[in-house]
Amino acid sequence: MKKLIFISILIISIIIYISYSQIQSASSESNQTDLKVSNETQECIDCHINYTPSIVEDWKQSRHSKMTITSALKQPVVERRISITELGEKNGEIVVGCYECHSLNPGKHKDNFEHFGQQINQIVTPNDCKSCHPQEVEEYSHSKKAYAVDILRKNPVYMQLVNATLTIPEEINGKLVCPEATEHTKNETCFACHGTEVKVDGTKIINSEIGEVEVPNLLNYPNTGVGRINPDSSLGSCTSCHPRHSFSIEIARKPETCGQCHLEPDVPAYNVYKESKHGNIYDSKKQNWNFNAVPWTAGKDFTAPTCAACHNSLIVNLNGDIVAKRTHNFGDRLWKRIFGLIYSHNQPKNGKTYEIKLKNGMPLPVSPDMSEYANDYLINSEEYANRQNEMKQVCKNCHTSGWIDGHFNKIEKTSAEADKMVLATTKLMVEYWNKNKNTSDNLFDDYTEKLWVKQWLYYASSVRYATAMSGPDYSSFKNGWYEMNSNYLKIYENVKKKK
């Protein structure tokens, strides 16, 4: 009898334990309480726990506070979140704390400063993250995101659009003139997403609770744009998607993150996703999904893709086979560029799109009359097919080949139809410009020109995104064909009005 009782208790205890620990693990990551923090980091914490307590707490919730590099390296390769393979000269016995990141490469950091006895960089940059995540940073450095600042700045056509948009026209001698946009407004609009060039202009004094503190005086900051030019000259801002001191992979995998920049009217990726069946399932079921697992198992960790699933996460299927490799070059699985400039075209070979030139030197991937593509700078048809195929592997988890092929064919056809509409409108504009010899050199600073911009930047883009991700309203009434057709008629009226 006593034995029975003992066994009963044992069984009960085990059940309780399992039940309890499941609940625990569902709500938080494991607590490895005896992990060591470096002395320097401890100093940071001791002070910042008082002055910015939630930053400290955010880090405590992060994986960085719960892992040493040594323990990270012990994991199977497919489950690793770091891409170094050896410890090197790093201290593998401590967790990754404040000092471990904010002290790297001081020689390169113009924002390095002495802060209560330590040399600290104010901004941690991709070049610092590279210390443990070299592959991710390398991949990112080939993406359009990394060059997002120069993509605008170094393209005179795009800068015409930037300047014509962000300015208050002035009437001089009876003629409207657009002054150049201010740096401030550019930073608050285009470069808020693209990134600013963060510069260090000496130091400034902050009056804090513990007296005056001298810190670097950063210009064009705060900013977390994806192509931010950092004080160490590196490009990008990992915190854009992995915010902030929790460095969350969960947040990066959720579409709301991408949706901060990729939204209507110009890039309605997020909006179309929300309208799609994928987005519908995400909204309904996400609370049951595991956004933290590495690798990310389709059909188990998630049952409909988010942006990250299709575009960059390491995806395995239910059998554990790798379906798609992780990439931080966000164009890697893309074949066609449907954000038409001003027509759809094969993806650029690399992220430096400001290098793209037509034969006459015009910095565009497709000529305005669609007669020429800047093929030297665009991927060829073989690479095009390869990338389509890569993406299809993700689809195949849940869709049959017939469905997938049908879907991919639609993207081709719809893009071509939208291009045709843009071409028809551009031809109207040529007539318009011929009739208005006295318009300014800027292609985008006249009301009818603004309508034309909407035709390709908003409406044709919207139609293509709507098809690519199946959110048909964005192809119809919401910035779709209804607006494209209506806008064409309006421009036609304006053109014909002119003599």
Added chain:
Amino acid sequence: MKKLIFISILIISIIIYISYSQIQSASSESNQTDLKVSNETQECIDCHINYTPSIVEDWKQSRHSKMTITSALKQPVVERRISITELGEKNGEIVVGCYECHSLNPGKHKDNFEHFGQQINQIVTPNDCKSCHPQEVEEYSHSKKAYAVDILRKNPVYMQLVNATLTIPEEINGKLVCPEATEHTKNETCFACHGTEVKVDGTKIINSEIGEVEVPNLLNYPNTGVGRINPDSSLGSCTSCHPRHSFSIEIARKPETCGQCHLEPDVPAYNVYKESKHGNIYDSKKQNWNFNAVPWTAGKDFTAPTCAACHNSLIVNLNGDIVAKRTHNFGDRLWKRIFGLIYSHNQPKNGKTYEIKLKNGMPLPVSPDMSEYANDYLINSEEYANRQNEMKQVCKNCHTSGWIDGHFNKIEKTSAEADKMVLATTKLMVEYWNKNKNTSDNLFDDYTEKLWVKQWLYYASSVRYATAMSGPDYSSFKNGWYEMNSNYLKIYENVKKKK
């Protein structure tokens, strides 16, 4: 003492069991692990587990994989999700697997093909689902959704709008002409929601991992529009709302599902809901609701209605009384049609709205001058009152009669005011057409005509939906009165400009 210990353990065990099972049931449905799968379905699974593993997993998460028809029939009627009352010739000992659905009515299915020794239909249709869900399919067959393709295709006025929207105008002899829209574009826009006519054009060869596979070559596919015309001639696509192999009732009950098609600018039901207090409570509390319960108990399973609660779910109150019967005819609880065409009017008697004719043969429910309603095709005032009353029963769970009556009266008044504005604008258009004898026969292919369409299709609709579901911004600044008034003034200018 031993007795005491024994009793203690017993009590503890019971507590644990209850606690544990509550947690379990909250997170997943029960696992009946010894359920039998048919041999045919097992064959499907054995192969597809490798090629489309997530489809298999999706099904495993579904109720279909966890129930036999026999066990479903044993449930109390009010809790049943099938509407057959007898097993008939079906095998009641197996779960509902791949083969059980994809093999039905092969004689009717033009998409039936031989697939590794089995005769398979590629698409499962409402006529197949009818095998277990006859009442749902019967109800659906009376809804406007079922006829959503012909509602457009067979109405020449609507097809004028479709063609004038989805086309690139061409200038011929100095006059703008609109070519007919392509089938492709129609499928990607209007018919993406309304449904396409899926046709079988022989077979095609798919190159898969296990070699070449011959499958039916489906045209106008993929599509999951609500009125899809299937290869067995049946109408509809159950997966539109109950996606995909999980056949989820949870997803169907969440407003994001309806919002895939019912969204601004033309049918802003979802947007208004999101802005409403109902939507606000849904967003805040949904994680605590039970979206899977049948029947669905107001005040317990949910504390604010979603689209499904008002329009089609089987609702009981906290005392277990039936408040509203389940219906898959989505118009059943609707009295007024507030999606004005071009005015609000009593709901059509049945889903075949393309049969509606005015005395002069015009295929509209209300004449353009509001002098005539096609009353033969619209429900009468008695039925109108009945349906209002049916809806009010749902409201009464949480609102007093005074509140409800006040709300319903508002819908009447606002609809009438919006109609009055559309009439005033239409009168302007009559003046416009009288002045422009040389406009084309198409009512919708001129810029001013497009503005007029927005007046009723976007703005007046928006005002009515805003009132019906209490999202006042859609009645004010967002596609509401501000736009209606402004648009009127613009059209007025255009009319007066013409001589």
Added chain:
Amino acid sequence: MKKLIFISILIISIIIYISYSQIQSASSESNQTDLKVSNETQECIDCHINYTPSIVEDWKQSRHSKMTITSALKQPVVERRISITELGEKNGEIVVGCYECHSLNPGKHKDNFEHFGQQINQIVTPNDCKSCHPQEVEEYSHSKKAYAVDILRKNPVYMQLVNATLTIPEEINGKLVCPEATEHTKNETCFACHGTEVKVDGTKIINSEIGEVEVPNLLNYPNTGVGRINPDSSLGSCTSCHPRHSFSIEIARKPETCGQCHLEPDVPAYNVYKESKHGNIYDSKKQNWNFNAVPWTAGKDFTAPTCAACHNSLIVNLNGDIVAKRTHNFGDRLWKRIFGLIYSHNQPKNGKTYEIKLKNGMPLPVSPDMSEYANDYLINSEEYANRQNEMKQVCKNCHTSGWIDGHFNKIEKTSAEADKMVLATTKLMVEYWNKNKNTSDNLFDDYTEKLWVKQWLYYASSVRYATAMSGPDYSSFKNGWYEMNSNYLKIYENVKKKK
């Protein structure tokens, strides 16, 4: 051995108890089952459990049903949700039920009526809530929200806009005239958010399941606008944010609640928040946050602010220090009014903005030519700095001083730039009005005037909100600079067209 077993069971029991109660407390508030309900409330419940069962259930889920005033007063001050400090003549042994709220101040309530032997107020008002929450009501009474009805009604300029928006123009003698808007339409639009004046027009008979019931006949109802004028003459509707019989603090703290009224195009606070990193983190992590805790601990209960965190909740940091005091005057932590009328300006001193006058009597905070600010009615620079500083305390939980200062400086600069654009556009309008002496006295009833309204009400507002809360698309393509510039050019065309 028996002792060991006993201890084991004890330990197990404790573990179970903790585990179980944690789960319970996570999913629902504690059940104090022996709490007493007053006899009067019990009578309400006994009947309404049949007729409006979900109202009863909603209340059961509320804190009101689970607390007595006595137990509430026993809590530490910082954790209290009531602001009385003594019981007074209230019964401290009963929970706060139907009768406790619906019977207060009957002499003041024109909607008081005899209902099955009890004297009941149909509407519970802030003046009734004041019975336990005097401080909250007092604070609210100074806010702009409380005066939201008169803010429109008593400002002749704003009423011009209301009337010009909500009306169907009529052509009389070849000239367009705008009749005054109907009360009904005003209630369904502007006053749906601002609040209606609820009046009692005798009684009416409701036909209910238990026969005829006589109730007050309320006009301009239902409405839950924030400035509602109640039948007891009090101002406001607590249920706007704390809906309905659950009086939820959770819902009030979620941005969707504020977003019911504060949304694009005119006040895009919610939309900008959704696009911001704060909103992004909220969307990703909210399921792990505690929206019910008082005080609300930054970094623990939530890791990114919602509207309530910045604007009115009682916030403490992780060390328990109060970072921001609770306030129900929603302007308390605001310094600049970025919802430009028609320019940005210092916040009004109190909520009665209809008292604001320029020297010439014009009821505007800034003169149309920006030469004069109604400084007597606006906070001075000292108070401006104080309020900025108060807000910065919230930011400091997670951001460094450098970041915060940079952010706050941006708000100043961007507001000034948007103001400059509005001024330039207004100057165009002056030219327009000079050329069109025969426009009506209403400033907002002509198409070009409508474009001008959009310039400040939509676009300039959008640009300022976008900067204040970091959602850059609302500063760029979505109602931002692109529209501002484009709209300027359109107005310019219209002005120059006129002779």
